[in-house]
Amino acid sequence: MKKIIGIGNALVDKIVVLNDIDIFDHFGLKKGGMDMIDCQTKQRLHQAIHNHLSTTASGGSTANAIHGLARLGVPAGYIGKISNDEAGDFFKNDLLKSKIEPHLIYTDLDTGIATTFITEDAERTFATYLGAAATMSQDELDRNILKNYHYILVEGYLIFNKELITKVCQLAKEEGLQIAMDMASYNLVEANREFIKGLLENYIDIIFANEEEAYAFTGKKEKDALMELAKYCKVAVVKLGGRGSLVSIDGKITEIDPVKSNCIDTNGAGDIYAAGFLYGLMKGLSAEDTGKLASVLSAELVSTVGAKLSDEQWEEIVNHSELGIGRE
Secondary structure (H helix, E strand, C coil): CCEEEEECEEEEEEEEEEECCCHHHHCCCCCCCEEEECCCHHHHHHHHCCCCEEEEEEECHHHHHHHHHHHHCCEEEEHHHHHHHCCHHHHHHHHCCCCEEEEEEEEECCCCEEEEECCCCCCCEEEEEEEHHHHCCHCCCCCCHCCCCCEEECCHHHHHCHHHHHHHHHHHHHHHCCEHHHHHCHHHHHHCCHHHHHHHHHCCCEEEHHHHHHHHHHCCHHHHHHHCCCCCEEEEEECCCCEEEEECCHHHHEEEECCCCCCCCCHHHHHHHHHHHHHHHHHHHCHHHHHHHHHHHHHHHHCCCCCCCHHHHHHHHHHHHCCCCCCC
């Protein structure tokens, strides 16, 4: 069976349900976006929200997707940087619980924490302290790890470390891996458009973007944006939220219908969509079946709080043979 590895910011998620968005202005956060914060800001922010309802989980965009792929039965691994602290132990143990092979790098700096705000409109806003993850460097990459995998999912947020993400892509391309990337955040795309263009032109085989990210990169909407992305990548996906998604595989466009759900939290929806979609590609499913599986997973996730499905949800999903899970 084909194997996939992910590389990204190894983070622990602090998920906070928020009714009053004044805190965004106070801390200079962009609603619906992702902002980087330092350790001092993280401490002040956590003090300000200590009375709010919150949960803790392992996170990081690519780690979430890799967890989903592992739960679908795909042999998977993960590269990230953590500390030998409580949060780092929590992150590693969660990988092992999902039977993901850890390829972890260690440092004395605290493990990163992503504070995720869920507002009443189900939108998510991130304030991310990268901590240990920010110190991962190109010199710490081990080419030999990549030799054991067929696909790699590269986290779009690694664009903050341009030398690292470039080196990852170079090594993966040299080792013959198919390279997938999610555009991660519209404000990140706006600030790094030319660099992202270079990655797409030279390395990326599979690109995921939501409609805001696709517009930030192409200046176009929906199908026009998809066609622009398809000029660079053999597989391109534009996610349209409750209106479904658009897929281009080798230039053939497929419209994927939405799956109805009671949306209460969009956190992790794009990550699990990527998991379902990559599973379909790796198993050779049709574009329609691949998109349907991705949409079903995403719809199931947004109906609950948090970036991962529960054991009970996974059990129900994998028992639906019509979704193509387990099909050769």
